[in-house]
Amino acid sequence: MSDELLSQDEVRAALRGYFADTGGLDEARRLRDAPADDPGYDAGRWKALAGDVGLVSMAAPEGAGGLGLGLVHLTAAAEEAGAVLYAGPLRASVLAAWALGSAEADFDGVLTGAETVAMPQGFAALQPGLVLDGDGLVGGSVPDAAHGMTADVLLAIADTAQGPCAVLVRLGEEGVTRTPVAATDLTARPAALRLDGVPAVRLTAPGDRAALGRVGDAARLLLAAEQVGGAQGCLDHTVAYARIRTQFDQVIGTYQAIQHRCAETAIAVSAARALVFTAAVALDAGAADEAHRLVLLAKAEASDAFEGAAATLIQVNGGIGFTWEHDAHLYYRRAKATAAYDGRPSRLRDEAVASGALALLTR
Amino acid sequence: MTETSTAGLAAFRAEAEEFLRSIAGGFAADEAARARRESDRIASVEELGEGHELQVERVRNLQARLFDAGLAWPSGPVDCGGRGLGRDHDQVVDDLLAELGFPSREVLFVGLHIVAPALDRHAAPELRARMLPALYRGDAIGCQLFSEPGAGSDLAGVATRAVRDGDGWVLTGQKVWTSMGHLADVGEALVRTDPDAPKHAGMTMFLVDMRAPGVTVRPIRQMTGGAAFNEVFLDGVRVPDAHRIGAVGEGWKVAGTSLGSERKTMVGDDGPVSPYALGRLAALVERLGAADDPVHRAEIAGTVASVVAMKAAAELPEGAWGSLGPASGSVLKMLMTRAVDRMAGLAGEVLGELAFTDSGEPDTHAWAEFVLGAPALHLAGGTDEIQLNIIAQRGLGLPRPPKPARQTTEARS
Numbered sequence: 001m002s003d004e005l006l007s008q009d010e011v012r013a014a015l016r017g018y019f020a021d022t023g024g025l026d027e028a029r030r031l032r033d034a035p036a037d038d039p040g041y042d043a044g045r046w047k048a049l050a051g052d053v054g055l056v057s058m059a060a061p062e063g064a065g066g067l068g069l070g071l072v073h074l075t076a077a078a079e080e081a082g083a084v085l086y087a088g089p090l091r092a093s094v095l096a097a098w099a100l101g102s103a104e105a106d107f108d109g110v111l112t113g114a115e116t117v118a119m120p121q122g123f124a125a126l127q128p129g130l131v132l133d134g135d136g137l138v139g140g141s142v143p144d145a146a147h148g149m150t151a152d153v154l155l156a157i158a159d160t161a162q163g164p165c166a167v168l169v170r171l172g173e174e175g176v177t178r179t180p181v182a183a184t185d186l187t188a189r190p191a192a193l194r195l196d197g198v199p200a201v202r203l204t205a206p207g208d209r210a211a212l213g214r215v216g217d218a219a220r221l222l223l224a225a226e227q228v229g230g231a232q233g234c235l236d237h238t239v240a241y242a243r244i245r246t247q248f249d250q251v252i253g254t255y256q257a258i259q260h261r262c263a264e265t266a267i268a269v270s271a272a273r274a275l276v277f278t279a280a281v282a283l284d285a286g287a288a289d290e291a292h293r294l295v296l297l298a299k300a301e302a303s304d305a306f307e308g309a310a311a312t313l314i315q316v317n318g319g320i321g322f323t324w325e326h327d328a329h330l331y332y333r334r335a336k337a338t339a340a341y342d343g344r345p346s347r348l349r350d351e352a353v354a355s356g357a358l359a360l361l362t363r
Numbered sequence: 364m365t366e367t368s369t370a371g372l373a374a375f376r377a378e379a380e381e382f383l384r385s386i387a388g389g390f391a392a393d394e395a396a397r398a399r400r401e402s403d404r405i406a407s408v409e410e411l412g413e414g415h416e417l418q419v420e421r422v423r424n425l426q427a428r429l430f431d432a433g434l435a436w437p438s439g440p441v442d443c444g445g446r447g448l449g450r451d452h453d454q455v456v457d458d459l460l461a462e463l464g465f466p467s468r469e470v471l472f473v474g475l476h477i478v479a480p481a482l483d484r485h486a487a488p489e490l491r492a493r494m495l496p497a498l499y500r501g502d503a504i505g506c507q508l509f510s511e512p513g514a515g516s517d518l519a520g521v522a523t524r525a526v527r528d529g530d531g532w533v534l535t536g537q538k539v540w541t542s543m544g545h546l547a548d549v550g551e552a553l554v555r556t557d558p559d560a561p562k563h564a565g566m567t568m569f570l571v572d573m574r575a576p577g578v579t580v581r582p583i584r585q586m587t588g589g590a591a592f593n594e595v596f597l598d599g600v601r602v603p604d605a606h607r608i609g610a611v612g613e614g615w616k617v618a619g620t621s622l623g624s625e626r627k628t629m630v631g632d633d634g635p636v637s638p639y640a641l642g643r644l645a646a647l648v649e650r651l652g653a654a655d656d657p658v659h660r661a662e663i664a665g666t667v668a669s670v671v672a673m674k675a676a677a678e679l680p681e682g683a684w685g686s687l688g689p690a691s692g693s694v695l696k697m698l699m700t701r702a703v704d705r706m707a708g709l710a711g712e713v714l715g716e717l718a719f720t721d722s723g724e725p726d727t728h729a730w731a732e733f734v735l736g737a738p739a740l741h742l743a744g745g746t747d748e749i750q751l752n753i754i755a756q757r758g759l760g761l762p763r764p765p766k767p768a769r770q771t772t773e774a775r776s
């Protein structure tokens with residue numbers, strides 16, 4: 001089984017090592033001052049992550065040339081990427097590879113990282129702006145496709161006569177219009193995509209809401225995992241500063257008010273991480289209903305944890321934390337934006353209860 | 364942790380189930396167990412009602428049957444009456460006992476989950492070999508003699524003294540908040556053996572015979588109305604040196620083993636977030652149709668999330684904790700108190716005044732006891748503030764506060 005092949009801890013350690021060796025936050029920091037038409041990430045670094053580290057192929061099913069690792073592993077990777085505000089197309093690419101199972105067309109380029117993937121920021125909201133016709137051609141628009149300016153492939157949801165399905169669209173020259181869109185999260189470079197009769201491959205059967213829901217849950221969960229990582233990143237930076245900054249002749253990290261604020265953040269991050277983990281286990285096990293409820297709760301908790309941790313990062317840093325030069329606003333911006341994508345926490349909690357979350361109490 | 368094959372576990376389960384069914388008859392008639400099934404009562408902290416002595420004897424009897432059948436401690440070492448199996452085997456037995464309606468073994472909790480780990484890890488071979496089977500067989504009920512009136516959160520401030528006297532020690536002082544102290548046969552006592560040594564270095568751990576001359580136990584009535592913990596007075600109590608747990612001056616280290624184990628165990632099924640309480644809460648919410656009321660939905664979701672997060676956190680792979688690992692027990696304890704608060708909050712919210720005035724209607728006023736018990740959990744096993752200090756200092760690596768000019772207070776960490 002895949003668990004013996006590579007443990008979640010090993011994936012985590014590999015990604016952590018990779019980001020530590022390659023400058024961590026540098027890429028996000030560079031984007032802070034980059035022009036609007038900047039592709040949004042370092043292509044060489046992405047290829048190394050996807051190909052050399054094997055991040056994308058490990059997500060793909062064994063039949064499609066991957067390791068068939070599950071969401072337990074992918075969420076660990078997404079957490080590490082989130083901690084350094086990684087701006088590359090990680091979430092879209094691993095999600096596409098993970099969902100590749102039934103696609104007939106050749107997407108080897110996606111697995112090696114040679115072809116990059118775009119996806120709507122709020123994929124799991126399941127509101128298709130695209131229509132797939134009987135000839136396999138897709139038309140319509142995606143208003144905020146992450147990595148949309150440069151991506152080779154789009155992962156999205158399209159309506160058909162039989163109902164919605166997930167599709168992969170190859171974004172060639174013909175019939176594709178890309179327009180940059182301003183975003184609060186400076187590490188995201190979304191584009192509005194207009195498609196007009198572009199060939200698409202179906203990843204789920206039209207009208208198969210269960211299969212589509214599974215992809216949506218995976219998308220939302222990977223976003224939640226990135227948020228947990230983002231919150232962890234905030235905590236790490238907060239603690240690092242609290243250990244060296246002196247006020248009133250004392251290192252501020254010795255004050256109980258600061259210690260408790262950091263500890264409360266650590267507890268919130270641990271709770272969100274645990275929810276993401278248990279939701280991933282349920283999704284991997286194919287327990288669809290249970291997984292759906294857990295994913296909703298995990299995303300809500302992860303949003304709260306990230307927003308809280310980003311606020312704490314700014315407060316503990318004091319005035320410097322509110323400047324353009326400091327990384328804090330990069331975290332804060334992503335925290336605020338990702339808490340809105342795929343549903344604000346209050347909305348998700350309401351949905352979770354409506355879909356029977358009470359049953360999780362006694363599972 | 365020992366890995367187990369699924370087949371091995373299934374065979375073990377079958378064996379355990381066959382044995383438990385064979386003795387279930389004797390315990391199904393258990394009045395206390397039946398009272399628990401039929402009573403309305405629901406609590407977040409333990410309380411001992413009338414007739415509990417009989418209940419204690421039945422639990423001892425059950426534990427002895429389990430031990431003799433090799434089911435009391437499947438994960439324990441073979442030389443102490445265990446079977447050297449994985450911890451999942453312990454869980455199998457716990458689940459079966461609950462399923463088949465055996466009485467709760469709560470009275471054994473402190474001995475098995477707080478005292479035994481310290482003995483297992485730090486006691487001399489002779490004491491370990493004698494006491495572990497006694498605790499696991501239910502022959503000895505254990506209690507914890509840590510806190511004192513002047514040393515609660517500042518646990519390293521214990522003042523109870525132990526003075527050398529020949530081949531033993533003489534203990535004098537007062538302990539407090541001793542759960543099950545009035546039922547216990549042995550107590551794990553943290554005492555000061557060197558008043559001149561630095562605070563944390565001058566302490567030693569002993570196993571005290573609770574029936575020895577000089578030991579007086581006095582129950583304390585709780586704000587919920589019942590009594591399960593006690594004051595314990597030690598007046599010149601003689602303890603043989605052979606009953607020392609760990610080296611002289613290393614009591615703090617031994618206490619760490621007990622406290623870490625306690626915090627981790629509090630999130631388990633035997634803790635306040637028990638399957639019984641969760642089942643009752645889910646049924647209550649269902650009965651009142653609260654999930655259909657938009658006013659209650661956020662509270663329901665928050666409660667479910669906090670309970671699931673607590674349980675899932677206990678299952679997280681090691682790497683997920685990162686540097687927080689050494690403080691994971693404190694994080695788990697904080698997640699437990701949060702879950703209990705949420706549960707109490709949800710019950711109180713959906714019931715409203717029904718929870719707080721007894722109308723005689725079942726499953727309403729009963730929740731007041733659960734609500735009233737919640738504050739105790741923020742204190743037991745180390746206060747919230749102490750847990751946060753531990754998380755900040757041992758988990759996040761924040762520096763300890765500078766010591767005041769005269770050493771009076773110091774966070775326990």
